[in-house]
Amino acid sequence: MIDSHSRKIDYLRISLTERCNLRCRYCMPEEGVEDVGHNRVLTLEQIFRLVRAATQVGFHKVRLTGGEPLVRKNIVKLIADIAGLPEIDNISITTNGILFADMAEDLKSAGLKRVNFSLDSLVSEKVSYITRGGQLADVQRAIFKALELEMHPVKLNVVAIRGFNDDEILDIAQLAYAYPLHVRFIEFMPIGDLSFYSPEKFISIDEIRAKIEQKYELLKGKDIMGSGPAKYYNIVGGQGSVGLISPISHHFCDKCNRIRLTADGRLRSCLYDSKEIDLKLALLNCSNDEQLLKLFTKAIETKPGRHQMQEGWGTENRRKMFQIGG
Numbered sequence: 001m002i003d004s005h006s007r008k009i010d011y012l013r014i015s016l017t018e019r020c021n022l023r024c025r026y027c028m029p030e031e032g033v034e035d036v037g038h039n040r041v042l043t044l045e046q047i048f049r050l051v052r053a054a055t056q057v058g059f060h061k062v063r064l065t066g067g068e069p070l071v072r073k074n075i076v077k078l079i080a081d082i083a084g085l086p087e088i089d090n091i092s093i094t095t096n097g098i099l100f101a102d103m104a105e106d107l108k109s110a111g112l113k114r115v116n117f118s119l120d121s122l123v124s125e126k127v128s129y130i131t132r133g134g135q136l137a138d139v140q141r142a143i144f145k146a147l148e149l150e151m152h153p154v155k156l157n158v159v160a161i162r163g164f165n166d167d168e169i170l171d172i173a174q175l176a177y178a179y180p181l182h183v184r185f186i187e188f189m190p191i192g193d194l195s196f197y198s199p200e201k202f203i204s205i206d207e208i209r210a211k212i213e214q215k216y217e218l219l220k221g222k223d224i225m226g227s228g229p230a231k232y233y234n235i236v237g238g239q240g241s242v243g244l245i246s247p248i249s250h251h252f253c254d255k256c257n258r259i260r261l262t263a264d265g266r267l268r269s270c271l272y273d274s275k276e277i278d279l280k281l282a283l284l285n286c287s288n289d290e291q292l293l294k295l296f297t298k299a300i301e302t303k304p305g306r307h308q309m310q311e312g313w314g315t316e317n318r319r320k321m322f323q324i325g326g
């Protein structure tokens with residue numbers, strides 16, 4: 001469906017859970033995370049019903065995220081059900097990778113097409129620091145498993161943070177040289193758990209690109225299969241590519257193609273905008289899909305033209321990234 005800013009909205013990002021087996025400093029507080037409990041999150045049957053309804057207003061790409069999607073029980077069955085919908089041609093996940101390697105074959109057999117891994121450093125102690133306890137070896141095992149299963153294109157998400165991983169940009173970019181990986185550097189957004197964010201930690205993609213070009217020649221590449229906002233560059237002589245995601249310095253909202261469904265059943269038309277539509281309530285009150293289609297349509301029609309992150313995250317009661325579904 002086309003929104004009021006002439007954008008085609010066909011990509012649904014679904015947060016399966018607010019739970020996570022890590023506690024990344026920029027996303028989730030260490031303690032005091034309220035467990036929303038089984039009653040407040042959508043059941044897998046409800047999620048499936050909503051995806052089926054969404055296909056009727058033109059959605060055909062689904063990404064499962066969270067929190068950590070792989071901690072949600074029976075995710076394999078949900079993937080199989082969604083992949084079985086004829087209108088859905090692209091189902092993917094974004095994961096921290098910790099649980100991936102052991103689940104990979106089942107996920108792939110169920111119909112999972114692609115996986116994006118989040119990894120912000122190649123130094124074990126730093127991974128453990130930023131995630132508050134995650135093990136680099138687990139994520140590496142996951143990435144190699146995805147390559148072994150040929151789940152191409154395999155993408156890595158790296159949040160660029162000054163004072164944390166700015167000294168590793170070349171080492172991380174080197175992964176795209178040595179392996180058929182698509183390494184995406186993401187500008188740190190002032191969103192979510194602001195206790196770790198500060199403007200000094202922000203690094204623009206222009207600075208990242210300049211750093212990479214000190215060692216590698218980058219050539220503007222084609223978009224790598226997906227639906228996201230990264231701009232890709234081929235690393236000359238290498239196997240993969242470098243992607244740059246610039247929500248702050250060159251926002252990409254004019255090409256936005258997505259809305260989000262939170263784990264507790266709210267449709268959120270923009271990552272940044274706090275307006276939400278309660279689909280969980282609607283599910284309880286409607287026996288056919290008509291009302292649901294109206295609510296999907298309303299979310300698309302009321303989607304803002306762009307984010308206002310430059311004005312800061314504000315003090316109103318906004319959700320953190322793990323609650324929105326990053």
Ligand SMILES: Nc1nc2c(ncn2[C@@H]2O[C@H](COP(=O)(O)OP(=O)(O)OP(=O)(O)O)[C@@H](O)[C@H]2O)c(=O)[nH]1
Pocket residue numbers: 063065094116155157186225226227228229230245247258271307326
């Ligand atoms: N500003 C903004 N940033 C987003 C949005 N969606 C994703 N991001 C950021 O982009 C990063 C990459 O997102 P992914 O979950 O890997 O998804 P994607 O880039 O859409 O995926 P592909 O389909 O593989 O291109 C996330 O870590 C977010 O930080 C969005 O709607 N708005």
Ligand SMILES: C[S@@+](CC[C@H](N)C(=O)[O-])C[C@H]1O[C@@H](n2cnc3c(N)ncnc32)[C@H](O)[C@@H]1O
Pocket residue numbers: 020026027065066067068069094095096116117118157159186187188189190191192321322325326
């Ligand atoms: C919220 S996580 C959910 C999926 C999964 N747990 C993972 O980490 O990949 C989705 C993505 O959001 C990114 N993210 C979280 N907070 C961010 C921030 N403040 N700025 C930029 N990216 C952020 C993470 O790095 C991750 O790639």
Ligand code: SF4
Pocket residue numbers: 020021022023024027028066067068096118131321322
């Ligand atoms: S970024 Fe992902 S892995 Fe890290 S705390 Fe947030 S949801 Fe968990």
Ligand code: SF4
Pocket residue numbers: 252253256257258269270271272273304305306307
């Ligand atoms: S910030 Fe909002 S409008 Fe911009 S790309 Fe993200 S979801 Fe779309």
